Amino acid sequence: xxxxxALITRPEHDKITKYLSEWNDEIIAEAKxxxxxxxxxxxEKATRAEFEKFLNKQNPSLIxxxxxxxxxxxxxxxxxxxxxxxxxxxxLKHKVIYALSCDSAAKLGVSAVEKGTKAxxxxxxxxxxxxxxxxxxxxxxxxxxxxxKEASNQVSLALLRGxxxxxxxxxxxxxxxxxxxxxxxxxxxxxxxxxxxWLFWDMQAQAVLTS
Amino acid sequence: xxxxxxxxxxxxxxxxTMPEYxxxxxxxxxxxxxxxxxxxxxxxxxxxxxxxxxxxxxLRTFKQGM
Numbered sequence: 001x002x003x004x005x006a007l008i009t010r011p012e013h014d015k016i017t018k019y020l021s022e023w024n025d026e027i028i029a030e031a032k033x034x035x036x037x038x039x040x041x042x043x044e045k046a047t048r049a050e051f052e053k054f055l056n057k058q059n060p061s062l063i064x065x066x067x068x069x070x071x072x073x074x075x076x077x078x079x080x081x082x083x084x085x086x087x088x089x090x091x092l093k094h095k096v097i098y099a100l101s102c103d104s105a106a107k108l109g110v111s112a113v114e115k116g117t118k119a120x121x122x123x124x125x126x127x128x129x130x131x132x133x134x135x136x137x138x139x140x141x142x143x144x145x146x147x148x149k150e151a152s153n154q155v156s157l158a159l160l161r162g163x164x165x166x167x168x169x170x171x172x173x174x175x176x177x178x179x180x181x182x183x184x185x186x187x188x189x190x191x192x193x194x195x196x197x198w199l200f201w202d203m204q205a206q207a208v209l210t211s
Numbered sequence: 212x213x214x215x216x217x218x219x220x221x222x223x224x225x226x227x228t229m230p231e232y233x234x235x236x237x238x239x240x241x242x243x244x245x246x247x248x249x250x251x252x253x254x255x256x257x258x259x260x261x262x263x264x265x266x267x268x269x270l271r272t273f274k275q276g277m
Contacts, residue, residue, distance in 0.1 A: 016236050068238055102238030125261075126238040133234045133244075144233065191230050198235065200269045 006038040006062040011046040011077040020066040022139045023149040027156045046076035069101030092117040098155045102126040105207040113209045119165030125205035128198045151175045169208035176203035
């Protein structure tokens, strides 16, 4: 039995958010497998009203935020701000957050942890991922994007498996390195150089902030 | 020839080998292709400068061994 519960937000209003949302199918399946109750605010449900309504009623220990963002904000459906620095980051108090979003660990994460968030894992710079423009209508079949999914999903999977935020971060960092090494092999595909560089970009931007 | 322009030439040469089918998705910077990256580096705008900085960090890291 586990005392964990989780909330996931995953807007799907453009190409980038559709990819990130599909990546999270694996996270939802893992939560189901482990018996971790998970509220899924997908697509049009990823609004600030729904987000705060759920947090006011329930007290999930883990929150997985997916979507566009900047240093002060993580956004939901049609880029509506869900959490904003010096506005409502107190809703994250006592929780562990993984924000798959650009830049938000730079300011929002810092402010959230100062205001009681247990841990905030995110990115201090834009999160990048590669896509194959011939496969963008089928995100699940896009092998380029799936490399980045593997490294990112490591965080949420580790947290669902009971790892600490620091351990989840360390495992994701190790996965980034492992993938970079895999794409350094002599039989690596012709796009290996680009994959390695953009994995490096994300690895050095990923941060874990703890109270 | 300055060190900066040598570095820019090195980065541009590396970008020339990038396959055309690759798209880089970078949040607020949008989706960039090979020509977009080359233009950012040539113009030396904020993103171009950041890209060069991380490329140099990446090359140094790989030279030293991961």
